[in-house]
Amino acid sequence: MEINTDIAILGAGLSGLAAADRLKEGGKKIFILEKAEREGGLAATVSHKNFKFDLGGHRLYFKDADVKGRVEKLLGAGRTLYHKRKSSIYTRGRFLQYPPTLLNGIFYALPTLRFKTHGTRKADEKSASLKDWLGRNFGPRIHDAYFKDYSLKAWGLPTEEISSIWAERRIGSLDLKKLFFDIFLPISGAKENAGHFLYPKDGIGSLTGALRKKLTDRGEILTGAIPLKLTAEGGRLTALEFEQNGCRGTLKFRQLISTIPLKEFSALIRDNPELACAARDLRYRSLIIVFLALKNRTPLKDHWVYFQDPDVPFSRASELLNWSRGLVPEGFFPVTLEIFCQEDDKTWRKPDADIAAATFNALSAIKIFKGSELLDFKVERLPFAYPLLYLGYEKSLNTVTGALGRYANLELCGRSGAHSYYDMEECLLDADRAAASAAGKPAG
Secondary structure, rough: OEEEOOEEEOEEEEHHHHHHHHHHOOOOEEEOOOOOOOOOOHEEEEEEEEEEEEEEOOOOOOOHHHHHHHHHHHHHOOOOOEEEEEEEEEOEEEEEEEOOOOOHHHHHHHHHHOOOOOOOOOOOOOOHHHHHHHHHHHHHHHHHHHHHHHHHHHOOOHHHEEHHHHHHOOOOOOOOHHHHHHHHOOOOOOOHOOOOOEEEEEOOOOHHHHHHOOOOOOOEOOEEEEEEEEEEEEEEEEEEEEEEEEEEEEEEEOEEEEOOHHHHHOOOOOOHHHHHHOOOOOOOEEEEEEEEEEOOOOOOOOOOEEEEEOOOOOOEEEEHHOOOOOOOOOOOOOOEEEEOOOOOHHHHOOOOOHHHHHHHHHOOOOHHHHHOOEEEEEEEEEEEEEEOOEEEEEHHHHHHHHHHHHOOOOEEOOOHHHOOOHHHHHHHHHHHHHHHHHHHHHOO
């Protein structure tokens, strides 16, 4: 099988589909290759019997009014819910609202009010690690109380070994002074503290589904297609060998956009030892999503809850009823729970039934979940879920992107493709950038 197209896109997740949507407007012929059997990537909504659930808690925050308008138009009139955010941290047997509010802000303020920080860095001195950054902006007691355990649990590394770039991207310029102001008057604009968010009535997968439906006359998607090898000629990537259902094929293209994990993409180029060596140092965190169909319990008041205690196996729970009633059959109170791990470690290799049982038992030990009845479950494994921004990762990343920069017709895009911790709005904006760049380049 040989396929010819103007622009090839690797990956049919949010970034890949959004880039294809923008390219379609320019009249280019597009072909998307997706390794998984379904489209949507992490922004998929899974159907299981009478239930639907997302692969984690995907909320939509927007700073760009044009992007917001485009998403609402894609979803259709009346298909977007506007939620006042409710989220908490569960620690040491109690729920503490997060981000802090006027009512519980004292619990956040008290640790720092009782502790005089010392040895802080000069204002112009750059923080290298997450621990440094948090200590500088919030003080060591805030770090110890709210970040130390959760970061180790979620990322598998202590905060001393996580890059401060993670905090700069997720928390931004927020510091202790701004945090206190946000408790009384939330005006900082930090997405991490955003008080409201948008959510599609039919799950986050309806967004990627809407993008897929628009890709009709000038675009195709091939799922279950495993990329094998890229061919380069004259400083350009020209063809991709792939396999689907045991059959080999070749995809020839003029421009290429990659949204797949950068480590996997780099492995497709066989004639660059420097690239291969640097790409091996790119690291990721994998995720297991556990869906539990529960009855006979009181639902949480929150959309999601963070669990930082190390004896609880999951890191976050989402109360699906609070996201959209359309996802939940009458009489059920299902939750999804997120377990961070490494691909192919002991947790990853456990049978689905064992993971579900262990998760349900841990959940049942929490007071508000006691007495819950488990009717059904579904387990989804997500390798390469998050790029791991360990301390010093930039050196390998810069080597990889520098080596790939020699190919004039290549664009790296999205959270996985660019190996950057983007939120959904940032993925859409990056897809716009990649599409515009690919469309404006000479065909070669």
